[in-house]
Amino acid sequence: MKIAVDAMGGDYAPAVVIEGAREASGKFGVQIILVGREDAILKELRGALPKNFQIQPASEVISMDEPPAVSIRKKRDSSICVGLDLVKENEADAFVSAGNTGAVVCAGSLGLGLLPGIERPGIGLIIPTLKEPALIIDVGANIDPKPLHLLQYGIMADAYLRHILGRADITVGLLNIGEEETKGTDFVKETYQLLEKSRLNFIGNIEAKDVFRGKCDVIVCDGFVGNVALKISEGVGEVVAEFLRRELSQDLFAKLGIFFVKTSLHRFSKILDYSEYGGALLLGVDGIVIIGHGRSSSHAIMNAIRVAKEEVERKVNERIVEAISSSSSSVIT
Amino acid sequence: MKIAVDAMGGDYAPAVVIEGAREASGKFGVQIILVGREDAILKELRGALPKNFQIQPASEVISMDEPPAVSIRKKRDSSICVGLDLVKENEADAFVSAGNTGAVVCAGSLGLGLLPGIERPGIGLIIPTLKEPALIIDVGANIDPKPLHLLQYGIMADAYLRHILGRADITVGLLNIGEEETKGTDFVKETYQLLEKSRLNFIGNIEAKDVFRGKCDVIVCDGFVGNVALKISEGVGEVVAEFLRRELSQDLFAKLGIFFVKTSLHRFSKILDYSEYGGALLLGVDGIVIIGHGRSSSHAIMNAIRVAKEEVERKVNERIVEAISSSSSSVIT
Numbered sequence: 001m002k003i004a005v006d007a008m009g010g011d012y013a014p015a016v017v018i019e020g021a022r023e024a025s026g027k028f029g030v031q032i033i034l035v036g037r038e039d040a041i042l043k044e045l046r047g048a049l050p051k052n053f054q055i056q057p058a059s060e061v062i063s064m065d066e067p068p069a070v071s072i073r074k075k076r077d078s079s080i081c082v083g084l085d086l087v088k089e090n091e092a093d094a095f096v097s098a099g100n101t102g103a104v105v106c107a108g109s110l111g112l113g114l115l116p117g118i119e120r121p122g123i124g125l126i127i128p129t130l131k132e133p134a135l136i137i138d139v140g141a142n143i144d145p146k147p148l149h150l151l152q153y154g155i156m157a158d159a160y161l162r163h164i165l166g167r168a169d170i171t172v173g174l175l176n177i178g179e180e181e182t183k184g185t186d187f188v189k190e191t192y193q194l195l196e197k198s199r200l201n202f203i204g205n206i207e208a209k210d211v212f213r214g215k216c217d218v219i220v221c222d223g224f225v226g227n228v229a230l231k232i233s234e235g236v237g238e239v240v241a242e243f244l245r246r247e248l249s250q251d252l253f254a255k256l257g258i259f260f261v262k263t264s265l266h267r268f269s270k271i272l273d274y275s276e277y278g279g280a281l282l283l284g285v286d287g288i289v290i291i292g293h294g295r296s297s298s299h300a301i302m303n304a305i306r307v308a309k310e311e312v313e314r315k316v317n318e319r320i321v322e323a324i325s326s327s328s329s330s331v332i333t
Numbered sequence: 334m335k336i337a338v339d340a341m342g343g344d345y346a347p348a349v350v351i352e353g354a355r356e357a358s359g360k361f362g363v364q365i366i367l368v369g370r371e372d373a374i375l376k377e378l379r380g381a382l383p384k385n386f387q388i389q390p391a392s393e394v395i396s397m398d399e400p401p402a403v404s405i406r407k408k409r410d411s412s413i414c415v416g417l418d419l420v421k422e423n424e425a426d427a428f429v430s431a432g433n434t435g436a437v438v439c440a441g442s443l444g445l446g447l448l449p450g451i452e453r454p455g456i457g458l459i460i461p462t463l464k465e466p467a468l469i470i471d472v473g474a475n476i477d478p479k480p481l482h483l484l485q486y487g488i489m490a491d492a493y494l495r496h497i498l499g500r501a502d503i504t505v506g507l508l509n510i511g512e513e514e515t516k517g518t519d520f521v522k523e524t525y526q527l528l529e530k531s532r533l534n535f536i537g538n539i540e541a542k543d544v545f546r547g548k549c550d551v552i553v554c555d556g557f558v559g560n561v562a563l564k565i566s567e568g569v570g571e572v573v574a575e576f577l578r579r580e581l582s583q584d585l586f587a588k589l590g591i592f593f594v595k596t597s598l599h600r601f602s603k604i605l606d607y608s609e610y611g612g613a614l615l616l617g618v619d620g621i622v623i624i625g626h627g628r629s630s631s632h633a634i635m636n637a638i639r640v641a642k643e644e645v646e647r648k649v650n651e652r653i654v655e656a657i658s659s660s661s662s663s664v665i666t
Contacts, residue, residue: 065512065513067513067515129572130575130576140510143510143517143518144519177476177557177560177561178398180398185477186477207564208561208565208568209564209565209567209568209571210568211565211568212568212569212572213571221561223510224510224518224521225557227510228510228554228558228561228562229541229562229565231510231540231541231542232541232542232544232565233566234541235542235543235545235546236545236566236569237573238542238545238546239462239463239546240569240570243463257592259590263584263586263587
């Protein structure tokens with residue numbers, strides 16, 4: 001199995017990306033194609049290409065804040081475009097990038113095309129909850145979707161949890177400002193009706209406060225709301241940690257206490273650490289694409305490659321196509 | 334000064350509401366009009382009305398999950414409708430309720446009317462940040478707003494921080510999925526243009542991850558997004574606390590450590606405690622209305638009454654009307 005990895009993507013590229021790819025290759029036995037500027041990659045590797053590694057040169061880099069549509073049109077030789085081409089040409093089984101999310105979504109949709117029956121791609125993210133991890137979709141691929149797109153997100157996420165993570169009895173909730181069927185905008189109400197008529201195990205609306213409590217396995221929402229929900233959660237986590245750090249560093253007793261609670265705090269931070277969950281899933285495109293957080297550590301890159309490998313092995317896209325085609329006859333008509 | 338308090342509102346009414354009102358009356362010297370079922374209130378007071386307390390009987394109760402528009406039409410003698418009537422008739426200076434938020438917004442807008450020039454009310458909430466507390470508006474009054482409504486939210490929030498909290502150099506940000514001007518839906522982009530042309534100190538888009546970092550003083554957003562952002566933040570806080578509790582209770586060393594960090598954790602939880610900030614502000618209606626969290630403690634009720642008192646003393650609505658009228662000539666044309 002060959003995984004193309006965007007060596008130039010993410011805030012700490014290429015060093016951290018290459019380190020993560022090394023770990024993944026050693027641990028999971030996958031072949032790695034590092035995509036990016038050859039000189040930068042070789043410099044990082046100190047001239048010696050590890051076993052199971054190849055380089056696919058790409059002369060351009062799309063930075064984190066470039067406008068996606070423009071940048072992928074102008075920079076055809078960017079690591080993102082070249083990496084996705086490898087997947088399209090079947091020279092790689094999957095592509096992993098911690099680069100510009102919008103550019104990966106754009107280039108992925110245009111370059112690889114969408115799966116049969118899928119109208120829009122969605123970004124899914126596995127998040128920790130008080131129960132089992134949940135999958136929230138969409139967290140930013142499609143900020144102005146139609147109700148049908150959200151139905152399809154639900155179907156894709158259900159297939160993902162079922163076939164890739166081996167979960168059963170998947171429940172699906174619609175993110176809304178209240179639980180009652182009558183709540184929300186017209187868009188949300190129409191989506192509710194579609195989900196209710198579908199074959200999914202739709203439990204109705206879910207309020208944002210219940211997302212991390214693990215009230216359902218799949219949370220569907222539009223990409224704007226999902227992106228805000230995700231990023232504000234990250235922000236809360238950081239701020240809570242910072243407040244705690246400030247408080248605990250003020251006090252001599254607290255400093256002593258920290259010594260005792262260290263192991264617990266470490267285990268705790270691992271539960272909440274997105275890097276454990278291995279990046280976001282670009283679902284709906286005809287190819288396997290994993291999008292890492294811009295601030296991905298090598299550990300996060302390694303986990304993103306692990307997720308890519310699992311998706312390849314368990315044929316995620318075949319499962320999604322089956323689910324969509326078997327649902328479409330009963331639902332969309 | 335007389336503050337009408339919804340004795341039946343909130344998950345722990347009437348006991349906790351009355352306790353909070355007692356504390357507030359003692360501390361701030363305000364007169365309290367308890368609105369609700371006389372028998373329930375008198376039972377709670379053990380028959381003895383405290384000094385500075387009155388009861389305004391209201392025979393009906395709107396429960397937390399009743400549909401707002403229907404319930405306020407059907408239950409004209411509910412504590413929410415009767416309490417707002419007291420404000421309308423100038424028999425109370427402000428109304429505080431921890432009851433059904435939608436019903437308070439609906440009854441407040443219809444019963445009191447909107448301030449001159451204001452097109453829609455908004456719910457503002459003071460939130461803790463790494464810097465000074467910020468004001469986020471709207472967190473759920475208006476889930477399908479127009480760009481002009483968000484501009485008016487910005488103007489109202491700016492006036493609030495300036496005149497009620499005595500803050501200077503207020504910065505305003507628009508909640509969006511990225512910082513660049515070109516990001517977001519058409520609605521958000523139009524709102525951006527209006528804010529930029531206004532007299533507000535508009536710093537542009539703010540990403541959700543920066544809200545709690547205190548990147549700006551006022552965050553404007555539509556009520557759907559604001560509600561999700563707020564509630565997911567609450568959820569994250571709760572889940573983090575629960576994970577931490579689980580971790581720390583597993584481990585003997587950790588239990589010992591807790592003893593040392595207790596004071597710090599207590600100070601820390603006070604910073605994050607919404608009840609310290611005294612409820613949400615229903616801005617734009619022609620009267621002073623504070624909406625407490627459904628799970629308000631007596632401490633939260635006391636603080637909500639404090640905030641109501643400050644708004645009355647500092648004439649929040651006069652300040653808002655001035656700000657709107659002086660801005661409208663330069664902006665809306």
